[in-house]
Amino acid sequence: xxxxxxxxxxxxxxxxxxxxxVPVRTCLTLLSILIAMLFWLPTMQAEExxxxxxxxxxxxxxxxxxxxxxxxxxxxxxxxxxxxxxPNLDRLAREGFVFTHTFIMGSMQGAVCVPxxxxxxxxxxxxxxxxxxxxxxxxxQVFREHGFTTFVTGKWHNGRESLARSFDMGKAIFFGGMNDxxxxxxxxxDPTGKYPQANRKVVEKFSSELFADACIDFLKSYQGDKPFFxxxxxxxxxxxxxxxxxxxQMYDPADxxxxxxxxxxxxxxxxxxxxxxxxxxxxxxNPEDIRRHIAEYYAMITHLDAQIGRILETxxxxxxxxxxxxxxxSDNGLAVxxxxxxxxxxxxxxxxxxxxxxxxxxxxxGQSDALVYLFDVFPTVADIFQIxxxxxxxxxxxLPIMRKEKQKVRDAVFGAYREFQRSVxxxxxxxxxxxxxxxxxxxxxxxxxxxxEMKNLANDPAHRDVKSQLKERLLQLQQQLDDxxxxx
Numbered sequence: 274x275x276x277x278x279x280x281x282x283x284x285x286x287x288x289x290x291x292x293x294x295v296p297v298r299t300c301l302t303l304l305s306i307l308i309a310m311l312f313w314l315p316t317m318q319a320e321e322x323x324x325x326x327x328x329x330x331x332x333x334x335x336x337x338x339x340x341x342x343x344x345x346x347x348x349x350x351x352x353x354x355x356x357x358x359x360p361n362l363d364r365l366a367r368e369g370f371v372f373t374h375t376f377i378m379g380s381m382q383g384a385v386c387v388p389x390x391x392x393x394x395x396x397x398x399x400x401x402x403x404x405x406x407x408x409x410x411x412x413x414q415v416f417r418e419h420g421f422t423t424f425v426t427g428k429w430h431n432g433r434e435s436l437a438r439s440f441d442m443g444k445a446i447f448f449g450g451m452n453d454x455x456x457x458x459x460x461x462x463d464p465t466g467k468y469p470q471a472n473r474k475v476v477e478k479f480s481s482e483l484f485a486d487a488c489i490d491f492l493k494s495y496q497g498d499k500p501f502f503x504x505x506x507x508x509x510x511x512x513x514x515x516x517x518x519x520x521x522q523m524y525d526p527a528d529x530x531x532x533x534x535x536x537x538x539x540x541x542x543x544x545x546x547x548x549x550x551x552x553x554x555x556x557x558x559n560p561e562d563i564r565r566h567i568a569e570y571y572a573m574i575t576h577l578d579a580q581i582g583r584i585l586e587t588x589x590x591x592x593x594x595x596x597x598x599x600x601x602x603s604d605n606g607l608a609v610x611x612x613x614x615x616x617x618x619x620x621x622x623x624x625x626x627x628x629x630x631x632x633x634x635x636x637x638x639g640q641s642d643a644l645v646y647l648f649d650v651f652p653t654v655a656d657i658f659q660i661x662x663x664x665x666x667x668x669x670x671x672l673p674i675m676r677k678e679k680q681k682v683r684d685a686v687f688g689a690y691r692e693f694q695r696s697v698x699x700x701x702x703x704x705x706x707x708x709x710x711x712x713x714x715x716x717x718x719x720x721x722x723x724x725x726e727m728k729n730l731a732n733d734p735a736h737r738d739v740k741s742q743l744k745e746r747l748l749q750l751q752q753q754l755d756d757x758x759x760x761x
Contacts, residue, residue: 369632550616
């Protein structure tokens, strides 16, 4: 026997012999205690998670929002995509809480990111927020009013006035939808909100690096006692998909898999087959061409991931990693060859679903497949920081799901694109309608058994009742959300 270490040896035959001498009443008591523990342990664990979130010592002080552009929900290695490399997003996913079924509500124009960002920044639904956020409080504005120093860099697509009232400072701000990633026209922060064209400058540095540098400079120089809210809105992986060469070389198009729902052409006119995004590839879609687009898409995301890694490293080096809540999300998805489409002007899963990760102090490790909207982020973060919401916020706090107090906050999500596409998605099914010129099309997918949305069940007699129920639910949501097509 080693010194300082006590070892026990209790042979099995001795255990059996001594167990026989234990009174029956004692055995029953021990058995009751064991059964009770089996029931109590899950409750104790859930309570422990809830206490950690409610405990001020584990509540974050600062907030960092990392927002990508056109990044689909299934483009993170740790969440199931074995072909893409995203080590830094993988870390956030492993150490944080992931919502795997996060949806945007849609758009009434081809630039889907404009209304998507307006909803994200306001917590409001599609027809209840102006796209320039006029007269609507944003959550950086609300946090600013509650004592946070607010910083912005990157893409702002919702008007200059709303940016001016939302932030105290900023650097490398891009007003617009897209641009050459190697030559970004940007402004430094203008507290007047005017941003005269004379102050515009073109920086010859890849966009993701430019915006990451701006955030890193802010983190290194920040000396304030107040908490900070840093908002970093990347323009990647939005086209033009021109990844820096070392990252392009990481993905050989020949090694990239075509998605199961690849089609040369969409099966019917969805109303937007010739919008700008769809003209990025030839018709009919060529498998080799689509593989190249996917490879470039992945390379853009891997390069973006590397810049996020630089920000996280700086957060660590400045001592803020342990007291900062990190939120990662994107404004919409992208088809890139799925269903014969290239863009996001549709209501399929690939275009409606986006990644959403929360990581930081007080955030438990876990995942949820609850149906949530991107605009639920505002009320969730306000809940975490215990900041009251302004009137008009329609999103739901997702904190009860993270705390395991609830499994879901809604039973369905709604989708709209322009005046001619509408959808409703439940946990199992998705129903989409198309009214294009004089044509009407319906699609019904059993998402549970057909996640790639390949088998249309709309005319299947066995699913007649399901379709009828979803049509009724769709109408209810249209009425609830003030869909303008109901007034036509």
